[in-house]
Amino acid sequence: MTKKSLIAGTVAFLSFALAASASGQTKPVATPLPETALAKIADADRIAGDDMLLRAMRNYHCYYVDPVPAPFRPSVMETTDFLFGTKILDNVYYLGYLNLAAYAIRTSEGLVLVDAGGSEAHGRAILDWMTKAGFEPGDLKYIIVTHEHFDHFAGAPLLKAATGAKIVAGADAPFGDGKLSFPESMRPLDAAVKGRMTLKLGKTDIVLLPTPGHTKGTISVFAPVEANGRRHMASFWGGKGMRPNAASIREMIHSLATFTAESEKLKVDVPLNTHSWGDATIPRIIDEILVPSRPNPFVLSEDQSRRNLQILERCTSAYLDAVESSAITKGLRD
Structure with missing residues (x-):
């Protein structure tokens, strides 16, 4: 991927999103963050350097704590079909909108869906x-639900009824409340993830890992993928959003350490997100469409993969510092 190609995609996306998503714009928030948080944000800036993709990811990872957050954020439930169903890797399809996505992974024995809309x-x-x-x-074999918020499972009951696909989620996921709880039609889970487990489908092994923090039932997903005929490893960090609850954020940081260790073990080089508004997912899809002859923009170098995880850790830790110092007391950017 070149800077020129990423710029082209980014400009196209910004033009579209700013026009379509005025309701999701967020004004800069002047928050008196503690020095420790500011230092970690500065470290995230240093790690990102002048790499345009890592700078986008830095803005995404630091969104909840950044003194000057991203200038726009599409609504989670805002829909548009212009990229729905785009093949972003040889065996991975993007089934989403500007801020909410599911991904279909094609295997020799059928499809696996990561989140259900x-x-x-x-x-x-x-x-x-x-x-x-x-x-x-019947080609849809499994629906993996990363966590128990409705925007990740609401399409699952219909899909299960229509396809017979098995529902896989964290063992603690059904225990939400109100609109965040799993519907009865999804209980009991076909597979409840209690610890690291491997989901086998033909020759494909998908690793599922409990990573609580965003919610009690959050799981992360690791799946083999292909780009231009070459094997790679994708990861889905299960729950991104941060809430001003110190205990949950500490749990998230612990989960992130587990996620990082697994990422390094499996040599992850394709990080994907089910909330796609901020990490350049959309411009990278556009870039792939406009310039298909270039290297796949979703495949990171080993150095980029390592730095991306470092940035995520710094931003999460900075948020914890801000919450513990009472600089952040409510979710201003939910």
């Missing part, structure tokens, strides 16, 4: 895409 309509759109892409309903 934020509404029944989103689930129906996934079914429609399967038909248009030449898949049968």
Whole structure:
């Protein structure tokens, strides 16, 4: 990936998103952050350096604590079809919008879905895409739900009923409340993730790892993928959003250490996110469409992969410092 190609995609995305997402814009927040938090944010800046992709990821990872947050953020439930169903890797399809995504991973024995969309309509759109892409309903074998917030599982009941796919989620995931709890149609889970486990589908081994913090039932996913015929390893950090609860953030930091160790063990070089508004997912998809002859923009170098995880850790730790010092007392950017 070159800076020129990323710039082209970014400019195209910014033009679209700023026009379409005025309701999601966020004004800069002047928060009296503690010096420790400011130092960690500065360290994240240093780690990102002048790498444009890492700078985008730095803004994404630090969003909840950044004194000057990203200038716009599309609504989670805002929909647009212009990239829905795009193949972003040889065997991975993007099934999402500007701020919410699911991903279909194609294996020799069928499809695995990572998250299921934020509404029944989103689930129906996934079914429609399967038909248009030449898949049968029975080709969907597993639906992995990264955590128990409705925007990640709301399409699952419809998909399960239509395809017979098995629901996989964290063992603690069903215990939410109100609109965040799993519907009865998804209980009991077909597979409840209690510890590190491997989901086998043909020759594909998908690793599932409990990473609580964002929610009690959050899990992260590691899956083998291909780009231009070459094998790579993708990861999905299960729950990104930070809330001003020190105990949960400390748990998230502990989970992040586990996630980092697993990422290094499996040599992850394709980090993907189910909230796609801030880490240049959308411009990278556009870049892949406009300049398909360039290296796949979702594959990071070993150095970029390492630095991305370092930035995520610094930003999360900075948020904890801000919460513990009472500089952040409510979720201003939910």
